[in-house]
Amino acid sequence: MVRLEDAVIARLSIHGTTFEVLVDPDLALALKSGQGVDVRSALAIDKIFKDARKGEKASDEMVQKLLGTTDPFKAAEEIIRRGEIQVTTEQRRRMREERMRQVVSLLSRRAINPQTGLPHPPARIEEALEKAGVHVDEFKGAEEQLPAIVKALQPILPLKFEVRKIAVKIPATYVGRAQRVVRSFGTVRQEQWLNDGSWAVIIEIPAGVQAEFFDKLNELTRGEAQTKVL
Numbered sequence: 001m002v003r004l005e006d007a008v009i010a011r012l013s014i015h016g017t018t019f020e021v022l023v024d025p026d027l028a029l030a031l032k033s034g035q036g037v038d039v040r041s042a043l044a045i046d047k048i049f050k051d052a053r054k055g056e057k058a059s060d061e062m063v064q065k066l067l068g069t070t071d072p073f074k075a076a077e078e079i080i081r082r083g084e085i086q087v088t089t090e091q092r093r094r095m096r097e098e099r100m101r102q103v104v105s106l107l108s109r110r111a112i113n114p115q116t117g118l119p120h121p122p123a124r125i126e127e128a129l130e131k132a133g134v135h136v137d138e139f140k141g142a143e144e145q146l147p148a149i150v151k152a153l154q155p156i157l158p159l160k161f162e163v164r165k166i167a168v169k170i171p172a173t174y175v176g177r178a179q180r181v182v183r184s185f186g187t188v189r190q191e192q193w194l195n196d197g198s199w200a201v202i203i204e205i206p207a208g209v210q211a212e213f214f215d216k217l218n219e220l221t222r223g224e225a226q227t228k229v230l
Helices: 025-032 060-067 072-082 089-110 122-131 142-153 172-185 207-221
Strands: 008-014 017-023 049-051 163-170 187-193 199-206 226-229
Touching: 008 025, 008 072, 017 025, 017 060, 017 072, 025 072, 025 089, 060 072, 089 122, 089 142, 089 207, 122 142, 163 172, 163 207, 172 199, 172 207, 199 207, 207 226
Parallel strands: none
Antiparallel strands: 008 017, 017 049, 163 199, 163 226, 187 199
16 A cells, blocks of 8 residues: 555545545556556555545445445545546656657557558657647556547558468477467467477467567577468
């Protein structure tokens, strides 16, 4: 749990009744944006308030009536997800910068330049975002904002979202360390365990990460992985 002196208020108003919890701003915002954050780690104290600054606790009856539970963690998660989180100007700036970095990373990994077949360098994407006047919403996930951002970028930066299907065979010696990494790059469409203990898989990955994918496989298997673009 976050220390009380470092906490901010997350507030939700329902039918004129206000519920508040004291939270770590970064963890609460991560939870609100859909990341896998345990609500317990985001709370400074496991109490539901009607006025946190005055220390006035919300009644269990109202919590049950309007939030559907008296479990403080379930109620707190509902308040964080549906409510507003008070953050400082500096926190907003940091959050916006981080969200912009996430957007740039998504575009550089998923999209390619249709003229060259290669991904755009992050610096080029950042320049195009600035030129297009794109502003990210720090309270929304990068994934959620991507369609609108791509639409704004299209007149300035040629983008093509392409998927590559790749057959991979990992020798038995390296399967343990390589399997999780392979899955993290895309969607496994077929997989098979062969008699010699090796792992054969067909995976779909964004075209923009193909080079990175091959480099990682070579690193993990000392160049012994077999790959074929289908």
